[in-house]
Amino acid sequence: MHLLHTETIVSSSLTITTTQISKCMFNKDAFSNGQIASKIWLCEELERLEWDSVLTHIYAGWHGITAFLLLSRGKFSVAKIESYDIDPSCEQIADAINENWVFNNWQFKAYTADCNQMVAGAADLVINTSVEHFDSMQWFDNIPNGTAVVLQGNNMPHDQHVVNFDSLDSFVNTFNLHKVVYKGSKEFNYPDLKFTRYMIIGLK
Ligand SMILES: C[S@@+](CC[C@H](N)C(=O)[O-])C[C@H]1O[C@@H](n2cnc3c(N)ncnc32)[C@H](O)[C@@H]1O
Numbered sequence: 001m002h003l004l005h006t007e008t009i010v011s012s013s014l015t016i017t018t019t020q021i022s023k024c025m026f027n028k029d030a031f032s033n034g035q036i037a038s039k040i041w042l043c044e045e046l047e048r049l050e051w052d053s054v055l056t057h058i059y060a061g062w063h064g065i066t067a068f069l070l071l072s073r074g075k076f077s078v079a080k081i082e083s084y085d086i087d088p089s090c091e092q093i094a095d096a097i098n099e100n101w102v103f104n105n106w107q108f109k110a111y112t113a114d115c116n117q118m119v120a121g122a123a124d125l126v127i128n129t130s131v132e133h134f135d136s137m138q139w140f141d142n143i144p145n146g147t148a149v150v151l152q153g154n155n156m157p158h159d160q161h162v163v164n165f166d167s168l169d170s171f172v173n174t175f176n177l178h179k180v181v182y183k184g185s186k187e188f189n190y191p192d193l194k195f196t197r198y199m200i201i202g203l204k
Pocket residue numbers: 035059060061062084085086087090113114115116129130133134
């Protein structure tokens with residue numbers, strides 16, 4: 001792989017290096033405190049429910065960190081995780097990060113897809129921790145009723161966020177699940193940035 005381009009941007013309290021390697025856009029922000037702590041929170045709450053999954057779909061799965069954490073913690077029983085992202089550079093990165101489970105009979109695989117289109121396969125669990133990046137509810141409307149979902153959104157102003165939620169109630173009301181088994185908020189306070197992430201787990 002050839003290093004083509006490196007740029008440094010400042011986000012929250014951290015200096016982030018975004019490195020373009022070959023055609024892959026690796027973004028160190030995927031490993032930032034705000035991202036990892038949110039996904040550990042997701043793992044902890046999902047594990048507490050003692051659910052299991054034959055096929056989990058992760059929408060807008062980016063670098064595949066949610067899958068990596070769920071699979072490496074080993075507390076949530078899941079036979080297969082498929083991660084979908086519209087950005088084709090994510091596929092190679094997510095597969096590399098989750099190589100242990102790609103190797104393990106494709107227990108993990110990343111794909112390039114627009115989640116606003118129908119995503120093939122009968123997932124019994126859909127995870128989307130990037131709902132603030134979706135400019136339509138099509139992805140949610142396409143999920144069959146009765147499917148288990150884990151959703152995260154936030155109130156962070158950001159040029160790539162097309163939806164903002166000003167409270168946990170507005171987040172819960174937007175998705176209007178048939179049954180909510182968990183809802184909660186997590187505060188992030190950095191010297192130059194404060195935001196709240198919201199999470200709901202339930203049945204659509
Ligand atoms: C910055 S990342 C993820 C941030 C998020 N807080 C998280 O959970 O990691 C947002 C991702 O959403 C993806 N995305 C946006 N719209 C999408 C769509 N319609 N279908 C699939 N992926 C999408 C982007 O390509 C990007 O990788």
